[in-house]
Amino acid sequence: xxxLGSAFVRPAIPVAPNLSIFDPVFIGVDEFGKPxxxxxxxxxxxxxxxxxxxxxxxxxxxxxxxALSADCRLCLIDGKQVELGLWEQVADVFVGPxxxxxxxxxxxxxxxxxxxxxxxxxxxxxxxxRDDAFSAILIVIDEIxxxxxxxGSKTEQDMFSALLRDLVARGRAVGIIVxxxxxxxxxxxxPTSLRDLFAWxxxxxxxxxxxSDIVLxxxxxxxxxxxxxLDPTNQGSGLLIAEGGxxxxxxxxxxxxxxxxxxxxYAAYIRRPQHALAA
Amino acid sequence: xxxxxSGGLFGRQHTGSVxxxxxxxxxxxxxxxxxxxxxxxxxxxxxxxxVLSHVWHPLLGLLAGAVIGFVLGxxxxxVVLIWPLLRALWWWADLITAGLVVFLGWPALANAxxxxxxxxxxxxxxxxxxxxxxxxxxxxxxxWCFAVRHRLRTAFAPMVRSGGxxxxxxxxxxxxxxxTPAGERVTILLRPGLTYADxxxxxxxxxxxxxxxxxxxSRASQSNAARxxxxxxxxxxxxxxxxxxxxxxxxGTGFDPTIVPLSPGMPPVGLDLPDVxxxxxxxxxxxxVPRPRPNGNGSNANGGNGSSPSGRSLPDDxxxxxx
Ligand SMILES: Nc1ncnc2c1ncn2[C@@H]1O[C@H](COP(=O)(O)OP(=O)(O)OP(=O)(O)O)[C@@H](O)[C@H]1O
Ligand SMILES: [Mg+2]
Numbered sequence: 001x002x003x004l005g006s007a008f009v010r011p012a013i014p015v016a017p018n019l020s021i022f023d024p025v026f027i028g029v030d031e032f033g034k035p036x037x038x039x040x041x042x043x044x045x046x047x048x049x050x051x052x053x054x055x056x057x058x059x060x061x062x063x064x065x066x067a068l069s070a071d072c073r074l075c076l077i078d079g080k081q082v083e084l085g086l087w088e089q090v091a092d093v094f095v096g097p098x099x100x101x102x103x104x105x106x107x108x109x110x111x112x113x114x115x116x117x118x119x120x121x122x123x124x125x126x127x128x129x130r131d132d133a134f135s136a137i138l139i140v141i142d143e144i145x146x147x148x149x150x151x152g153s154k155t156e157q158d159m160f161s162a163l164l165r166d167l168v169a170r171g172r173a174v175g176i177i178v179x180x181x182x183x184x185x186x187x188x189x190x191p192t193s194l195r196d197l198f199a200w201x202x203x204x205x206x207x208x209x210x211x212s213d214i215v216l217x218x219x220x221x222x223x224x225x226x227x228x229x230l231d232p233t234n235q236g237s238g239l240l241i242a243e244g245g246x247x248x249x250x251x252x253x254x255x256x257x258x259x260x261x262x263x264x265x266y267a268a269y270i271r272r273p274q275h276a277l278a279a
Numbered sequence: 280x281x282x283x284x285s286g287g288l289f290g291r292q293h294t295g296s297v298x299x300x301x302x303x304x305x306x307x308x309x310x311x312x313x314x315x316x317x318x319x320x321x322x323x324x325x326x327x328x329x330v331l332s333h334v335w336h337p338l339l340g341l342l343a344g345a346v347i348g349f350v351l352g353x354x355x356x357x358v359v360l361i362w363p364l365l366r367a368l369w370w371w372a373d374l375i376t377a378g379l380v381v382f383l384g385w386p387a388l389a390n391a392x393x394x395x396x397x398x399x400x401x402x403x404x405x406x407x408x409x410x411x412x413x414x415x416x417x418x419x420x421x422x423w424c425f426a427v428r429h430r431l432r433t434a435f436a437p438m439v440r441s442g443g444x445x446x447x448x449x450x451x452x453x454x455x456x457x458x459t460p461a462g463e464r465v466t467i468l469l470r471p472g473l474t475y476a477d478x479x480x481x482x483x484x485x486x487x488x489x490x491x492x493x494x495x496x497s498r499a500s501q502s503n504a505a506r507x508x509x510x511x512x513x514x515x516x517x518x519x520x521x522x523x524x525x526x527x528x529x530x531g532t533g534f535d536p537t538i539v540p541l542s543p544g545m546p547p548v549g550l551d552l553p554d555v556x557x558x559x560x561x562x563x564x565x566x567x568v569p570r571p572r573p574n575g576n577g578s579n580a581n582g583g584n585g586s587s588p589s590g591r592s593l594p595d596d597x598x599x600x601x602x
Contacts, residue, residue, distance in 0.1 A: 026523065026524065026525070028521050029517070029521050031459065031460055031461050031516050031517060032459060032460060033460060033516070060523075061523055061525075064523060064525045064526075065525065068525065068528060222479055222482075223479055223482075223495060223496060223497065224479075224482045224493060224494055224495035224496060224510075225495055229492070229493055230515075231515050231518075234515060234517065234518055236521070237515070237517045246497045246498075249461070249517065250517075251517035251519075251521050252521065253521040253522065253523035254520055254521060254522065254523065255523050255525070255526055256526075259523070259526040261536075262526075262529065262530070262536065263525065263526065263528065263529070265534075265536040266528065266529035266534055266536075269529075269534060270529075
């Protein structure tokens with residue numbers, strides 16, 4: 001914290017908010033008005049819902065927490081550029097609509113993952129903890145569909161999906177967390193084998209019961225948990241499956257663009273010392 | 280109340296009467312009562328006889344034990360016998376109480392004071408809750424909680440009857456209903472006759488009977504599958520904007536955002552259709568596409584399937600080799 005670049009005139013030492021990626025993240029309130037916290041570490045998350053359901057806004061809540069946590073590195077992959085682009089300065093890697101860059105980034109993270117596992121094995125441990133020297137790596141992907149089904153050749157798309165599946169499957173214990181958003185994660189968009197690995201899901205409004213079941217998992221619509229019944233004008237509300245295993249009606253918290261820009265700037269400022277890895 | 284009980288309890292069914300206790304149910308409970316009488320009488324009789332014969336003369340103890348067993352057996356058996364009636368009274372306890380309050384309370388009030396005063400009291404009692412929205416909503420929510428238990432029972436009855444369990448099926452025990460911001464939440468205890476799967480199939484019917492928008496069921500307990508939670512949703516409670524408290528972090532600390540370096544501004548080139556040429560034949564991914572602007576990794580330039588050469592020049596990346 002003491003070594004702020006001398007280029008800055010203001011010598012004030014930034015007061016970090018003491019957040020850690022191991023802390024639960026506030027993402028909104030449930031239907032009883034109680035705050036909803038979600039554990040970030042060791043949990044991969046999938047966000048679905050129709051266009052305008054509030055997926056990217058929900059991502060901002062996670063990102064705000066992660067950005068303010070000095071023990072977390074960010075890899076942002078956003079085909080739409082502008083959603084995660086606001087956080088570019090706090091990210092170690094920012095990938096725009098560039099399939100090859102996305103794949104190279106995933107390969108790089110995969111390498112880190114293998115190294116970490118080798119390290120843990122040498123130390124006869126099974127997962128990283130809060131006190132470890134290396135930080136968690138949060139991979140945020142807005143619009144998975146863009147990389148896994150839209151751009152690039154078939155081989156590249158499969159490569160992307162396969163790499164992502166590997167990170168989702170093996171990354172947990174070494175602090176590699178994948179947070180992915182897409183409108184409708186059906187099997188033509190991302191492989192079912194990848195989709196089913198995301199244990200925690202949030203489903204914003206969908207236009208029918210089957211889309212809701214695709215995000216939340218089969219059979220929830222028949223129990224009355226369908227995102228089709230949400231009000232389309234109430235963006236940010238959705239069904240969350242997290243701890244407990246039963247979907248919960250949640251209204252996501254909202255950060256205005258102004259808040260996001262402020263938080264991104266502030267986070268860039270407080271994490272400058274850690275911000276050494278170049279993209 | 281009196282009308283229907285005379286019709287149902289004593290077997291004389293006349294059209295238009297409400298059956299409080301069905302014929303088969305009555306027979307079933309008579310049998311249960313007989314059985315209960317014998318079991319309770321024998322068990323308690325034996326126990327008390329054993330105990331008492333230690334204290335008193337054995338013969339006296341035996342006699343006293345028989346009497347105690349008979350009395351207790353009779354007591355418990357009569358409770359079992361009238362159980363359907365007690366249950367019905369319990370089901371309607373809220374309405375009976377409300378009725379008593381209204382029909383006994385008003386004359387009592389009128390007797391205690393004169394007419395203007397009692398009118399004032401009535402107006403205050405009814406008017407204030409009606410006028411203050413917070414109280415009104417609370418009262419309406421509580422009234423719904425009472426109503427919903429009756430509605431659920433009406434909805435369950437045909438499900439139990441058609442459930443293939445015949446006469447043996449019994450209604451679930453319906454616990455207290457609590458108001459939630461969306462509607463009500465009721466916990467029920469399923470009994471043979473209605474299963475969780477039956478409920479899942481009948482969500483639409485439940486919602487209609489409860490005059491609700493939607494009904495959701497979930498297990499209320501990890502260890503007991505019979506405990507089921509029913510969430511009745513009538514309105515969307517989540518319309519308000521939720522502010523993320525993190526938005527305030529770093530504000531008011533004198534933090535100056537201008538010290539955070541931004542990437543240099545991008546010239547507004549290639550932002551409209553005429554500025555962006557059609558990409559070369561998309562079938563041949565190796566074809567060179569004329570690049571509209573120098574540092575363009577813009578989305579437009581990369582076109583439809585984006586297989587044009589990567590806009591960003593990434594010199595000699597070893598990882599490119601596999602593609
Ligand atoms: N939690 C929220 N509270 C209030 N308004 C919200 C919330 N979330 C989203 N909105 C509103 O909905 C709009 C669309 O949200 P967002 O861009 O997150 O949707 P999206 O699901 O990412 O859409 P797309 O699929 O097109 O990317 C936002 O601009 C905002 O006005
Ligand atoms: Mg979005």
